[in-house]
Amino acid sequence: MIYLDHNATTPLRPQALEAMLPYLRERWGNPSSPYRFGAEARSAVERARARIAEALGCQPAELVFCGSGTEADNLALRGAAQALRGRGNHIVTTAIEHHAVWHTCQALEREGFRVSYLPVRPDGVVDLDALTASLCPETILVSVMHANNETGVIQPVERIAALTRERGIVLHTDAVQSAGKLPLRLDRLGADLVAFSGHKLYGPKGAAALYARQGTPLAPLITGGDHERGLRAGTEHVAGIVGFAEAVALASAEVEAEAQRLGTMRDRLERQVVAAIPDAAVNGAAAPRVPNTSSLSFRGIDGESIVLGLDLRGICVSTGSACSTGDPEPSHVLLAMGVPARTAQGSIRVSLGRETRTDHVDATVQALADIVERLRGISSLGGEAA
């Protein structure tokens, strides 16, 4: 199997699994229990928090552990919206957010908030003028993703933070696709809330975190016991948290070298695709991108058919975000960038990762060229059709 869908999920690093196993075997205590056996589990959770804080540049008390990146996004948006309800009811986000943010903003609209969905430029970067223009005295919250899951395009979060900070607006960024791929310093990024997820960076599924800068107004999504300073009740996923911390620490240590390596392979992939396949385009290529992600469009054929064709040859790629697969609608991200619907329909996402080697890339381009040619032979949209 050649797995090139690392933006959907990643393998659990053996070191992360090793770190987890004691908490799945002998150290299974409840971190909230008042005896030493519980303290052992508590200590594991707090050391994990301290490790992530150290790796990403924040205070341990600024991290709230959650069950998924989606939950972290929900906590950020719903939690800040509820805490700030008294100050205004306007929220600003973009047209290219992941469903975790997009659908949550839609839910907040049904609860009476007004949400502006900002356009992006053809290169996939949010229009800062539009953003500035959208801010008004009622604006309480801005949510702009750090790196897009389909195109890898990086948004200028630092610059947006400068705009929100001077207006006293809370800024959330969904960093699920940038954490582990870019060197991340939470204290310098400027966002007040930052979501990231374990399974996207070679950690376990079921563990994620929300960074909430000290003092950021936030109401809990899940109430009950006093866990996570009252911001996320429920017995902690101890083993998952420990593995998550291990994965974050390892990813941080190697992020620059790995970014270099992946960027070189991604560029090779795109060069070969454009050279080998007529009418192929790379989406978002003009903007800064995370180094592992490539969004490719092929005229006249359907993305789902390409994905299936590759799967039948043992190659895993996707049409867009994992959780919208099967959706017959073309990608909202590509449409927002002005890609025509038909072209968007003929798009796939290739995302490289730690196990990816050059020969995987070459084999994938070869298979892709075959499949695109075959599907174009069937297509009713080719130049040769009646």
Add this chain to the structure above:
Amino acid sequence: MIYLDHNATTPLRPQALEAMLPYLRERWGNPSSPYRFGAEARSAVERARARIAEALGCQPAELVFCGSGTEADNLALRGAAQALRGRGNHIVTTAIEHHAVWHTCQALEREGFRVSYLPVRPDGVVDLDALTASLCPETILVSVMHANNETGVIQPVERIAALTRERGIVLHTDAVQSAGKLPLRLDRLGADLVAFSGHKLYGPKGAAALYARQGTPLAPLITGGDHERGLRAGTEHVAGIVGFAEAVALASAEVEAEAQRLGTMRDRLERQVVAAIPDAAVNGAAAPRVPNTSSLSFRGIDGESIVLGLDLRGICVSTGSACSTGDPEPSHVLLAMGVPARTAQGSIRVSLGRETRTDHVDATVQALADIVERLRGISSLGGEAA
């Protein structure tokens, strides 16, 4: 170590860990990914759902996987309250609920719902007349726990269901402490919503479920992708779900024999405690209880001191629910049963489990007798004090 705090958490069963490991090692795909490697993970999640449904007597599509029992309770209460908002704003619960329900009801009060907290009788059973009297045309939701986490007292959920059903009121029950301890048939229990949690029944932390009877109005707590039929977005904790299902299946298979075994040991413990220690009482002993739980009160001393004294001898018990430990307030459960505050303060919870043997019980009683005597020697409340 003698671990007698199984109501706080339980060890992960080796078989559950075995079942999980493939999904932590080679089968790490995203269940939402559109290729066979993703289908493998999807299939694992759906087989887990089917196994739990089979073991607990419901349809697979009636189960929503969550990250903790607390989250399942929050989804039930907040989800039903939001979905039913248009029909009324009154919620009925009891004075003895776990913080996951209690604090969530308080949060709903702040959002404008009116909540009635029903009293319980001295034996710890909710007063059905009070419950009947509390129901009014505005009542949309009743939440009564199945088994109490501190006393083990079982609430008459089937009878309550008869009252709510004929009035078209949604009934939630927190079965976190009964699942795995009592034979549970979700289709016969009568509740529309039932929460239970993996780590309380020898499954992993980070996996739990809400049963939502088909047709029960429910809004999601966490929005995003289409996961869990839109009721709980976020990449699934695949390994955790698989281990959870294994644990539920195994627990269901052995629940009756184990209930017998634990009940005998629990009775032995209580007999010995009352015989060996003056002024000791068993709370809730007059009511039906889950077979593993014992709530014990000792006049004139503090529960936290007993717990620490036992911990220093390698015995793990707790003062009450794990997540309220450190709370200087006496147990709200015991106070609701009419136990005087001073007595409630001198209470501990002993909860037996799969590894518990008779000699653990005997050693615990011995240690307890010593510690109680020593603490009474220090206490200012003894008969001998000035």
Add this chain to the structure above:
Amino acid sequence: MDDEPGTEEQGLPEMAGPVIYYNETVLEHFVCPRNVGQLDDQETDGFGLVGDPICGDQMKLWISVRDGAIARIAFRSFGCPGAIATSSMLTELADGKTIEEAKRITDDDVVEALGGIPERKRHCSLLGVRALQAAISDWERRRAAGDGRP
């Protein structure tokens, strides 16, 4: 093997998630679709085009009619695997049938012949049936107008 794709057909609940899995027959028709291509004008007695020109699946279908029966059939399809496979199966079902028989082919027939198709891809099979009906209408129109082939 219970880890294979195609689980949706194997009785897992509908909530089996957002992803669509195809069974072996569908996959086979996707990989080797029958009757792909187009008939040249001389050979064409009826032509049908269905689908939105801007987005979504699209299908073109040609028939050649001899003695009131479909003598040749060909299609081109822009679309998802479901669209390709159902189009292929439809042409296989229609090939050789009389026009009257061909008119009675339903999308259920196509789905059944394929051994099932994921719920959310049902519309694909409809696309093929509609293209065939459009081609038959075209043939009837040409015949009525007298410009059909003999």
Add this chain to the structure above:
Amino acid sequence: MDDEPGTEEQGLPEMAGPVIYYNETVLEHFVCPRNVGQLDDQETDGFGLVGDPICGDQMKLWISVRDGAIARIAFRSFGCPGAIATSSMLTELADGKTIEEAKRITDDDVVEALGGIPERKRHCSLLGVRALQAAISDWERRRAAGDGRP
């Protein structure tokens, strides 16, 4: 060992959770509290009782005063481990001190002597100090009333 209890003292963040962990010194005073017991009436020069009679921690403290200094001290405590340990340490600090010195003992002194105590248990140390002050006031009152021992 980084897996030991007492982590809160070892610099982990306050959010280390709802649970309270004690350090070794506190545990030692909990297990072997100093000066537990009570003085008989003949020996008692001052008595203090603090704490709510209905619930919460409660403490009783007796002192015997010789030449303006605390010659014997004893306590009984109903309460959590923190209350027992801080009471014990307080009596150790006060024993032998002049009344003037004993009056200046603060709860910070007690906490410091114990090497720290979890934040949420700070009130325990206050309880002991208040019991001592109550006992000293009692001694002063008895002396003023002339009914103290010689």
